[in-house]
Amino acid sequence: MSEGSQPARRPPRQPRSGTTSTGARKAASKNARSRAREFALQGLYQHLVGRGEAEAIDLFTRDLAGFHKADTAHYDALLHGCIDQAAALDALLEPHLDRKLAEVSPIEHAVMWIGAYEFQHCLDVPWRVVINExxxxxxxxxxxxxxxxxxxxxxxxxxxxxxxxxAADKGAPPAAPD
Incomplete structure (x- = not known):
């Protein structure tokens, strides 16, 4: 650079639509089911960490800011369904884990419960959407x-x-049942 010249200025960074500065989705861009999953995740985390009862967790969670924007029926199904079926969900997940379930973080554990539960009980949600969520x-x-x-x-x-x-999505014949 010569004396007195200014460094080249970069154009201002354009924010990505629908995300915060950290890259997380903005609340406004989330649909009611995505919000339900978030609140269910928070409740399941409380259950896994503190062994709280579903009813007490449910009452607490319903008082959180923004809960009124969530799909309450989906939230109820996820929170109560995952807690009620915890052992069965764990049994489904364990063969696919590369570590003991006790070594899995409570957040990851709860997220996988949500995924397994939705695979089994929320057939209106496509499998790829379950994974993406x-x-x-x-x-x-x-x-x-x-x-x-x-x-x-x-x-x-x-x-x-x-x-x-x-199988239909991948264009292959379905796997034989176990």
Whole structure:
């Protein structure tokens, strides 16, 4: 640079639409079901960490800011369904884990419960949407690369629980049931 010249200025960075400065989705861009998953995740985290009862967690969560924008029926199904079926959900997940369930963070554990529960009981939600929503939850609330691991686990679980849908989507014949 010659004396008296100014360094080249970069154009201002354009913010990505629908995200905060950290890259997380803005609340305004989230639909009611995504919000329901977030509140269910918070409740499931409380259950996993503090062993709280579903009813007490539910009452607490319904008082959180923004809850009125969530799909309450989906929230109810996720929170109560995952807690009621915790052992069965864990049994589905464990064969696909590369570590003991006790070593999995409570956030990742809860996100995978949501994924497994939705695979089984929310057939109106396409399997790829289930995985994508779980990845977004893990990115927003979990550890640095937890979303990658969750993606791998749920991608292994999807053909087991949604064999016809996964096969049709991938253009392959469905896997034989176990």
């Amino acid at each position: 779980c990845i977004e939850l893990a990115k927003e609330f979990g550890g640095t690369d937890g979303h990658k691991w969750i993606n791998g686990v749920l991608n292994q679980l999807a053909p087991q629980l949604r064999s016809l849908e996964v």
